[in-house]
Amino acid sequence: MTTLDASDDVVRARGVTKRFGDFDAVRGIDFTIRRGESFGFLGPNGAGKTSTMRMVSAVSTPTSGSLDIFGLDPASRGSEIRGRLGVVPQEDTFDLDLSLRLNLEMFGRYFDLPRRVIKERTGELLEFAHLSDRAEDKVDNLSGGMKRRLTIARALMNRPELLILDEPTTGLDPQARHLLWERLYRLKREGVTLIITTHYMDEAEQLCDRLVVMDHGRIVAEGAPADLITTHASREVLELRLGAEDHAALAPRLADLAERIEVLADRVLLYVDSADDTLASVHRAGWRPERALQRRSSLEDVFLRLTGRTLDE
Amino acid sequence: MGRVLPVLGSRRALHVVERNAMFYRNQWLMFASGFVEPLFYLLSIGIGLNHLVGTLDVGGRPVTYATFVAPGMLATSAMNGAIIDSVFNPFFRLKISHAYDSMLTTPLDVGDIALGEALWALARTGLYAVSFVGCMFALGDASSPLALLEIPGALATSFAFASLGLAACTYLRSWQDFDLITLFSLPLFLFSATFFPLSLYPRLLATLVWFSPLYQSATLLRGLNVGHLDPWMIPRLAYLCALGIIGLAIAARRFRRLLSP
Numbered sequence: 001m002t003t004l005d006a007s008d009d010v011v012r013a014r015g016v017t018k019r020f021g022d023f024d025a026v027r028g029i030d031f032t033i034r035r036g037e038s039f040g041f042l043g044p045n046g047a048g049k050t051s052t053m054r055m056v057s058a059v060s061t062p063t064s065g066s067l068d069i070f071g072l073d074p075a076s077r078g079s080e081i082r083g084r085l086g087v088v089p090q091e092d093t094f095d096l097d098l099s100l101r102l103n104l105e106m107f108g109r110y111f112d113l114p115r116r117v118i119k120e121r122t123g124e125l126l127e128f129a130h131l132s133d134r135a136e137d138k139v140d141n142l143s144g145g146m147k148r149r150l151t152i153a154r155a156l157m158n159r160p161e162l163l164i165l166d167e168p169t170t171g172l173d174p175q176a177r178h179l180l181w182e183r184l185y186r187l188k189r190e191g192v193t194l195i196i197t198t199h200y201m202d203e204a205e206q207l208c209d210r211l212v213v214m215d216h217g218r219i220v221a222e223g224a225p226a227d228l229i230t231t232h233a234s235r236e237v238l239e240l241r242l243g244a245e246d247h248a249a250l251a252p253r254l255a256d257l258a259e260r261i262e263v264l265a266d267r268v269l270l271y272v273d274s275a276d277d278t279l280a281s282v283h284r285a286g287w288r289p290e291r292a293l294q295r296r297s298s299l300e301d302v303f304l305r306l307t308g309r310t311l312d313e
Numbered sequence: 314m315g316r317v318l319p320v321l322g323s324r325r326a327l328h329v330v331e332r333n334a335m336f337y338r339n340q341w342l343m344f345a346s347g348f349v350e351p352l353f354y355l356l357s358i359g360i361g362l363n364h365l366v367g368t369l370d371v372g373g374r375p376v377t378y379a380t381f382v383a384p385g386m387l388a389t390s391a392m393n394g395a396i397i398d399s400v401f402n403p404f405f406r407l408k409i410s411h412a413y414d415s416m417l418t419t420p421l422d423v424g425d426i427a428l429g430e431a432l433w434a435l436a437r438t439g440l441y442a443v444s445f446v447g448c449m450f451a452l453g454d455a456s457s458p459l460a461l462l463e464i465p466g467a468l469a470t471s472f473a474f475a476s477l478g479l480a481a482c483t484y485l486r487s488w489q490d491f492d493l494i495t496l497f498s499l500p501l502f503l504f505s506a507t508f509f510p511l512s513l514y515p516r517l518l519a520t521l522v523w524f525s526p527l528y529q530s531a532t533l534l535r536g537l538n539v540g541h542l543d544p545w546m547i548p549r550l551a552y553l554c555a556l557g558i559i560g561l562a563i564a565a566r567r568f569r570r571l572l573s574p
Contacts, residue, residue, distance in 0.1 A: 020574060059417055060573050079325075079420040087418035093411035097336045106335060109328050110419035154415070 008035040009068075010162055010193050011056055016065035018051045025051040027217035028065065035161075038184075038194035040204045040211030042299065044309065048217040049197040050090060053166045056195060057087045070161070083111060086160030090167045092147040094139040100126065101135040104154055111158040121157055128183070129153035145176045152180070162193045169203060181206060201299040215307040225299055232305045233297035234259050234271035238278050241267045241291040257281050262304055271301070325421050329429020330436060333402075347394065347437070351445035354386040355379070355452055358508075369510060372541030383454040384534035385507030387445050387463060391438050391470040392498065392527055398434035399478030400494055404485055413572055423573055427479055427565040431557075434475035435468055442467035449538070457540025466537055469553040470530040476560025483567035501527045526556055 011033040018026040026048040033039045041049045054060040055067060058074035058081040067074060069081045094103050104125055108118035126132045129149035134142065142150065148171065155163060169177040184207060188194055198204050204211055205225045213221040213228070221228055242250060251263045257278055258270035272278040275294035282289065337344045366378035406412040413426055442464050449455040481494065504518070505527035511519050522528050529549040536546060
């Protein structure tokens with residue numbers, strides 16, 4: 001099964017586009033994902049992340065451009081590629097007629113695994129998902145978090161070399177998120193390549209070795225989280241709420257105090273080297289902000305810089 | 314099969330059959346009801362009307378009404394079974410539970426799913442056809458050994474309706490749209506010369522009825538039931554198989570469009 005690929009690239013995309021009718025969901029993207037790394041796609045809803053994930057999962061084919069997965073062409077070798085992938089789609093979809101156990105067992109059959117192996121792994125995966133005591137239940141009776149864990153467990157049935165997770169922690173409570181992150185670290189240590197899309201900045205910073213920022217179907221930046229922050233944002237940020245007045249009108253008068261400023265609907269962000277020093281200058285200049293928040297720059301700021309929008313917009 | 318009909322699915326389609334079998338393992342009562350159904354058909358219409366209606370002519374031989382109508386009921390049962398398995402259950406997995414979406418993250422392909430669902434409908438109606446023909450022999454509605462060929466005849470009927478049903482289910486938008494399926498299958502049932510011979514229909518209607526797959530199936534099975542072979546059986550069978558292949562090709566295309574755009 002394993003192809004002898006000279007390079008260690010798991011996914012290679014060159015000029016990939018995806019068009020639905022007259023809507024361009026993906027407008028020509030290039031990226032390379034190496035074996036063993038965890039690679040992120042960051043962007044707001046509608047940026048083209050899910051379309052990209054579906055192409056990388058060998059479920060839909062690019063409209064144009066070239067895409068290799070494990071060095072194979074998904075258009076002609078889709079089945080073979082999918083046999084080596086694990087996919088966690090954005091929506092949890094199960095076979096609602098079957099119990100949890102049968103959902104997992106049947107999934108193993110779709111991969112042509114021997115029944116003995118399936119039985120063994122089903123037990124392990126139910127354990128992994130903390131769902132052993134619910135094995136004979138119908139999936140419909142599970143909570144949102146339980147369904148998410150089951151989806152992830154199911155994606156591991158074939159021991160994938162590459163695991164693709166589309167918004168894996170959306171809708172999970174903080175405790176469940178951290179538990180999931182811990183599981184993903186473990187898989188990564190075992191050598192599994194991870195692809196993750198998220199609109200949570202902390203998740204991207206925690207999990208991704210490298211990431212791309214997508215907006216309007218294009219890749220607008222690429223790099224390690226820390227490098228992206230260094231390149232596209234200052235060291236620190238001072239966030240000011242100046243009361244009921246129109247923030248945009250005040251902006252020019254604050255511009256001298258920072259390397260760069262961003263005006264949002266309810267606050268102004270000042271990109272500076274030291275938020276402490278800048279706050280002192282703000283006070284000296286006679287401003288009395290209602291609230292001032294000092295923090296380090298994050299991927300959120302990178303995103304704002306590159307797209308002019310916040311992520312949840 | 315993967316090599317011959319790459320568009321229509323591969324060996325992996327059998328996993329879809331396996332999935333449905335696994336489901337019915339826990340629903341044996343529902344499954345078993347299919348074996349009792351032929352008795353209902355044969356006893357209600359056959360025995361009831363047998364005494365009221367005299368003998369009819371099949372292939373130049375006089376036969377009782379029960380013998381005349383039984384193959385028509387077998388054809389109808391094959392049609393109904395195929396429609397239920399190919400429209401209702403796949404609609405649920407396609408548009409409500411989205412189970413197919415998760416199946417497509419495995420080596421299964423869209424064509425495998427369409428072919429697998431059609432094969433399942435065939436397997437199930439095939440089993441029921443065996444039971445149906447057995448009942449016909451038991452009740453004296455079949456006597457020729459050639460009547461055993463009604464089983465493959467019923468399979469061809471299921472294949473035609475299962476494939477067309479799969480194609481049709483991709484166009485349904487909600488449970489309300491199932492009325493459209495009834496709107497199609499009920500007139501077929503009533504006007505396909507299943508209860509009485511085509512010769513009793515007005516000429517224009519008879520021409521229309523000729524295109525009904527259920528009419529072609531009932532006529533084919535009726536001939537086999539009394540052991541009367543005639544060359545027209547070949548085009549009738551070919552018609553059913555052609556509808557099956559066309560329906561499956563449309564279904565696979567539509568599934569691809571909906572599931573893997």
